[in-house]
Amino acid sequence: MKMPLFEKEHYRTTGLLSAIVSFILLFMGVRAVLGNEVGLRNIVAFLGFSIAVGLVASCLTFFKMRPALIAFLAGLAVGFLMMYRSFLDGTSGWGDLVGIISLLTWVIIGLCAGLLIQLSFYLYRRYKRN
Secondary structure, three states, X not given: OXXXXXXXXXXXXXXXXHHHHHHHHHHHHHHHHOOOOOOHHHHHHHHHHHHHXXXXXXXXXXXXXXXXXXXXXXXXXXXXXXXXXXXXXXXXXXXXXXXXXXXXXXXXXXXXXXXXXXXXXHHHHHHHHO
């Protein structure tokens, strides 16, 4: 079964959807869960992160790297879960910083794992062809 958002023709939609969802999750995490005021600097930082996530998702879709995209989105989802967990735990007083760092860490882990999975699929197909 093919999912339309993973097809090359929908790379703009995939990138835009990823960016919007990541912005909303970041904004709601800081505003609603932490209860912090969100200033202009925060919004610019959230937009920067969200645009980067959207561009990566869009590029992975455009270049037909479906396994890498799935691993990247899985890393993003785990990162947001860990961020919210750190925000809600917050007993040490460092929950906000630990949450953001864990989000960034899991996004990078998801991207690297996805690219390694994509490379292994490419090498397997190339080896199988020869």
